[in-house]
Amino acid sequence: MTHARLSLHFLLLLLFCCSSWTQAAVLVSIKPIHSLVAGIMQGVEDPQLLLSGGQSPHRYTLKPSDARNIQQADLIIWIGPEMESFLPRILTASERPNIVLLDLLKIENKTSHNHDHEDHAGRDPHLWLDPLLAKRVVQLIADRLSLLDPKHHGSYEENARTLQQRLDRLHHELESRLAPVRPTPYIAFHDAYGYLEARYRLNSVGTVILDPERLSGARHIRDLQQKIRHTGVGCIFTEPQFEPRLVESLIEDTATRHAELDPLGSDLPAGPDAYFQLMRRVANQLVQCLANK
Ligand SMILES: [Zn+2]
Structure with missing residues (x-):
C-alpha cells in the first residue's frame, strides 16, 4: 500500500467510522466488574459487558456475537483463567493480537485471606465479593484506563476516588448488617x-x-x-x-x-x-x- 493510499484509508476511517473512533473499546467479562468499570468511566464512555445474562462464567461457552465483541475490543477486563476459562482459547485464535488484557487476579497475589476453602485452581477468583478488595480493583482499572486513554486521566481518577468512598461506606454497612x-x-x-x-x-x-x-x-x-x-x-x-x-x-x-x-x-x-x-x-x-x- 502506498503512502497516499494509506492516508486516504485513514481519512475514510475518520469520516465513516464512529464519531468516538479515538475512544478505546472496553469489554468487561462479568457484571460486578463491569459495574465498577462503568463507575470509573462515567461521563466518558460506556464499557461493554460480555456475559450479560444469567450464565455462570465457570461453565460458559461463547456465542458468535461474543466472538465479534471480543474481536472489536481494545481492552478486555477479566478476572483470569480461574474464572473465565473460555476466554484464553478465543484470544489465542484472535486475528487481533494487540487486544490489551487486564487480568484482575494479578492483585489477588498480594492479598491473602485465611479461609481454608478449596479454590477452583489455587487462586480464588471471586475477588469482587470483598468491597475493600474492590477498592484496589478500582485503582488498578483506573490506572490502566488512564494509560490507554490519557486524555481522560482526570475523569478516571476522580470517578475512581468517588467510587472508593462509596465502597468504604458499603463496607461499613455490610459489617454492621452481617455482625449478628x-x-x-x-x-x-x-x-x-x-x-x-x-x-x-x-x-x-x-x-x-x-x-x-x-x-x-x-x-x-x-x-x-x-x-x-x-x-x-x-x-x-x-x-x-x-x-x-x-x-x-x-x-x-x-x-x-x-x-x-x-x-x-x-x-x-x-x-x-x-x-x-x-x-x-x-x-x-x-x-x-x-x-x-
Ligand atoms: Zn464462582
Whole structure:
C-alpha cells in the first residue's frame, strides 16, 4: 500500500467510522466488574459487558456475537483463567493480537485471606465479593484506563476516588448488617464467598459443589448430609446459575432452611449501581436466612 493510499484509508476511517473512533473499546467479562468499570468511566464512555445474562462464567461457552465483541475490543477486563476459562482459547485464535488484557487476579497475589476453602485452581477468583478488595480493583482499572486513554486521566481518577468512598461506606454497612449472624453455620452452593467470609468473619462450613465445572461425588454428598444433621447448619444456599435440586434433597426431613444467593447479580440492570445492589442483596439474603427472619 502506498503512502497516499494509506492516508486516504485513514481519512475514510475518520469520516465513516464512529464519531468516538479515538475512544478505546472496553469489554468487561462479568457484571460486578463491569459495574465498577462503568463507575470509573462515567461521563466518558460506556464499557461493554460480555456475559450479560444469567450464565455462570465457570461453565460458559461463547456465542458468535461474543466472538465479534471480543474481536472489536481494545481492552478486555477479566478476572483470569480461574474464572473465565473460555476466554484464553478465543484470544489465542484472535486475528487481533494487540487486544490489551487486564487480568484482575494479578492483585489477588498480594492479598491473602485465611479461609481454608478449596479454590477452583489455587487462586480464588471471586475477588469482587470483598468491597475493600474492590477498592484496589478500582485503582488498578483506573490506572490502566488512564494509560490507554490519557486524555481522560482526570475523569478516571476522580470517578475512581468517588467510587472508593462509596465502597468504604458499603463496607461499613455490610459489617454492621452481617455482625449478628456471624456465628451461624451455613453451606454455600459453590466456593465463591471466601473473600466475603474472611472480611466479615462468617461461619461457612462447606459448599454443595466442590468444583463448579464438575458434578459432586457420592462421598461429598454423604459428608454434607452428615454436616447438616450434626452441626446445626442454619441455612444452605442455592444460586440461580446452578440447578437447585441437589439442595432440596439434602435438606429433606431436616430443620435447615434454604435460600438463594446470587454472587453475580444476574437479574440486575447493568451499570454503576449493579455492584452495590448485588452486594447489599447478598448480605440481606444471608441475614434473612441465617437469622430466620
Ligand atoms: Zn464462582
